[in-house]
Amino acid sequence: MGTPALANEPLAVGTSVRIRTLMPPGHVRAPVYLRGKTGTIERAIAPFKNPEQLAYGLPAKEHMLYRVRFRAGDVWDKNAENPDDMIEAEIYAHWIEKMDQSHAA
């Protein structure tokens, strides 16, 4: 388990992170196949209004949007076509946990 990355300091490129495993209903942009998977911060993009609220016309809080890079082998385990291929996706800060040092690669 890691520490949620909601803190104000932006995560540095290369930081080891895990996508949270919540299953809320609604307009969620963190794809299910990446939840619970570990990757690294590829870049911090910018703060964007949270689509989970925006989609319903609710007042939306801004969250930092990151691009997170995952090894195919870490996402699909033995089923990966080529474990060293990469998947990169945009993930909002409130879906990201910073990995504890003991878990970081």
Next chain:
Amino acid sequence: MPHDHHDHLSPSGHPYRADDDTPLSYWQTMEIAVRELLVEKDITTAEEINAQIDAMDARSPAIGAAVVARAWCDPEFKIRLLADASAASREMGFDIGPMHLIALENTANTHNIVVCTLCSCYPRNLLGLPPDWYKSRAYRSRAVVEPRKVLSEFGLTLPDEMQVRVHDSTADMRYIVVPAQPEGSFGQTEEELAAWITRDSMIGVGLPQAPQ
């Protein structure tokens, strides 16, 4: 992979398209009601709506091809494009609206491919409307699981040493692949080069092709 096949052709050779003899869906009814209300209340006009549809239809992969061709010809522009693709596209005079764009460079050892697993996010202002297969469940689910198999079905078989990077447009960014310039095209003008750059090469499911 579902290329734009037309399996069923009419005797005159046109693809069949079923007549839309079905009742309007809830959302179609809603769209018509909202549109008519906006016109009735003078918030917009039928002409404005039509002009916007024409503007959307006028966008084509030629815009993206012009951007990539510039990057092939002008190393300084390529640096700016990779740093901020929205700003670089605007610099060329393209109206890309509020789109947040990231350009992904194919290199000798990296191949990029773009998908939107959650819906059908696509850089429409640069490439026009997405092809039907881009919106299909098959492409959206398989591109992240078995990208090499999907690419081989598009006729692109990559060596094991080349790393495949799949970019899932999950949120606010849109993506364009900057394919590597083919050897046969060196020395050509920017305008000539643009003809090599196919829509598929900017999605990452193809490579630039010599113009026919």
